[in-house]
Amino acid sequence: MTRDADAEGRSASQVLARLRELRELDAPTHGGRMFAYVYDSGLPELDALAGRAAELARPLNGLDPLAFPSIAAMERDLVAFVRRAVNGHVRRAGGPVVGTVTSGGTESCLLAVKTARELWRRDHPEHPGRPRLVAPVTAHAAFQKAARLLDLEWDPVACGPDGSVRAADLVSRLDRDVALVVVSAPAYPSGTIDPIATVSDAALARGISCHVDACFGGLALPWWPETPVWDFRNPGVTSLSADLHKYGYAPKGVSVLLHRGRARRRAQFFATTRWPGYPVVNPTLLGSRSAAPVAAAWAITQRLGPEGFQQLTAACVRATRQIAHAVGGIRGLAVLGAPLGPALALIADPSVPVGERVDPHRLADAVGRLGFKIQHQPGFTQANGIRLPRSAHLSITPVTEHLARDFAVALANAADAVRGQGRPAVGAPLAALRALGYGERGRVPGPTAAWAILRSLGIRKNTLPGDQAGLMALVEELPAPVAEALLVELLGRTGEP
Numbered sequence: 078m079t080r081d082a083d084a085e086g087r088s089a090s091q092v093l094a095r096l097r098e099l100r101e102l103d104a105p106t107h108g109g110r111m112f113a114y115v116y117d118s119g120l121p122e123l124d125a126l127a128g129r130a131a132e133l134a135r136p137l138n139g140l141d142p143l144a145f146p147s148i149a150a151m152e153r154d155l156v157a158f159v160r161r162a163v164n165g166h167v168r169r170a171g172g173p174v175v176g177t178v179t180s181g182g183t184e185s186c187l188l189a190v191k192t193a194r195e196l197w198r199r200d201h202p203e204h205p206g207r208p209r210l211v212a213p214v215t216a217h218a219a220f221q222k223a224a225r226l227l228d229l230e231w232d233p234v235a236c237g238p239d240g241s242v243r244a245a246d247l248v249s250r251l252d253r254d255v256a257l258v259v260v261s262a263p264a265y266p267s268g269t270i271d272p273i274a275t276v277s278d279a280a281l282a283r284g285i286s287c288h289v290d291a292c293f294g295g296l297a298l299p300w301w302p303e304t305p306v307w308d309f310r311n312p313g314v315t316s317l318s319a320d321l322h323k324y325g326y327a328p329k330g331v332s333v334l335l336h337r338g339r340a341r342r343r344a345q346f347f348a349t350t351r352w353p354g355y356p357v358v359n360p361t362l363l364g365s366r367s368a369a370p371v372a373a374a375w376a377i378t379q380r381l382g383p384e385g386f387q388q389l390t391a392a393c394v395r396a397t398r399q400i401a402h403a404v405g406g407i408r409g410l411a412v413l414g415a416p417l418g419p420a421l422a423l424i425a426d427p428s429v430p431v432g433e434r435v436d437p438h439r440l441a442d443a444v445g446r447l448g449f450k451i452q453h454q455p456g457f458t459q460a461n462g463i464r465l466p467r468s469a470h471l472s473i474t475p476v477t478e479h480l481a482r483d484f485a486v487a488l489a490n491a492a493d494a495v496r497g498q499g500r501p502a503v504g505a506p507l508a509a510l511r512a513l514g515y516g517e518r519g520r521v522p523g524p525t526a527a528w529a530i531l532r533s534l535g536i537r538k539n540t541l542p543g544d545q546a547g548l549m550a551l552v553e554e555l556p557a558p559v560a561e562a563l564l565v566e567l568l569g570r571t572g573e574p
């Protein structure tokens with residue numbers, strides 16, 4: 078019989094060597110070269126502590142905090158930490174602010190929508206239809222996902238070309254059929270803090286739930302200077318999400334969702350005794366869940382305390398200002414709107430002649446070749462025809478400060494290399510797709526056709542093109558269902574053995 082290495086397994090050192098080899102292919106998670114996906118405190122000892130805490134909690138199952146009281150204790154501490162940071166600890170009308178540790182921003186957003194939908198159904202038994210979910214177009218896509226999964230009507234409100242939404246435009250949509258209005262602190266694509274005070278007051282007056290999505294900024298804004306009042310100090314804010322795996326510097330898999338009042342939080346739960354197994358009572362979407370990220374986040378918050386967060390946020394503030402200043406000195410490049418940070422979106426400066434503008438996606442590709450990753454965001458035409466320009470997103474983390482000067486030089490050099498080039502042409506692939514009838518009467522390519530199209534664009538399995546400006550330009554021009562089918566295929570192939 079021949080020896081079958083796959084059947085026999087490998088030694089531990091071989092396994093780890095292989096993993097190290099695979100990890101070599103990954104984008105750098107530390108050191109300040111990534112301006113998306115990862116949030117680096119720049120403190121290696123904090124990561125080491127988080128790793129040790131995660132290992133201690135690794136065998137646990139968050140399904141039942143009564144069987145594993147250590148999880149309940151850590152979750153209580155995390156909820157208390159975040160609640161204090163977002164001013165939910167002061168007792169006000171509506172009952173105590175209470176909350177849940179979830180697996181991430183998307184789960185917190187889904188649960189905020191589920192809660193609001195349950196309460197709306199309870200309070201509007203006479204209403205036959207689906208409730209609406211109102212939010213600026215810049216609200217995170219997780220809310221579109223929630224609307225689809227939970228059967229609400231997604232009702233996006235247009236922003237100005239600078240990415241900011243007018244409070245009056247949101248308020249004018251608030252009617253009896255609205256289950257939830259969402260505002261962000263800040264919105265990921267634009268870095269803008271929505272007009273939370275006005276919108277939450279209006280929601281309160283109409284008895285409508287109002288969620289502040291602070292998944293991104295919830296653990297930076299509490300220590301950021303000169304912020305508007307964006308948190309539970311607004312009496313109309315009924316729920317708020319803040320991700321510990323973003324500016325809480327924890328490994329992925331941990332966020333907090335807070336509600337004003339116990340009754341609201343209870344509406345988040347799923348419970349059933351109507352099956353022959355153990356009684357199921359879940360505050361979250363998952364059943365069995367890992368306690369490792371919870372323990373890591375808990376250790377980090379215990380180690381840093383509010384003062385540690387204040388210091389890390391101060392580094393983010395300095396880095397944001399340095400980078401915004403550097404962008405101001407680059408001809409043809411600008412920051413979208415007037416964000417506080419820690420998110421910035423870079424755009425082509427509309428105030429200079431076209432030939433001197435820096436296309437942000439060409440810039441992202443060029444700065445990528447210099448070792449920095451900034452994130453392409455396609456331009457977006459809203460229902461009213463107003464276009465949000467294509468941009469490059471930057472999440473600025475404490476570690477950014479160490480490399481801010483190098484990054485500014487790289488940005489300037491990259492801008493020089495691409496200035497005046499404009500967006501890549503996509504006429505040929507667009508014409509080819511149109512000739513095949515895609516986009517007409519809802520026609521979208523299936524897996525084989527979509528893959529053939531991607532291959533004709535030079536895309537191969539498991540690799541993204543080094544330059545993404547062309548792909549993004551196509552995404553901007555294609556009808557959304559066709560673009561979505563192509564991107565699903567791109568990701569879908571990645572998971573195939």
Ligand SMILES: Cc1ncc(COP(=O)(O)O)c(C=O)c1O
Binds near residue numbers: 217
């Ligand atoms: C404002 C906002 N909300 C929600 C999310 C979703 O978070 P996650 O990727 O953790 O699911 C993000 C992620 O960037 C975000 O920025």
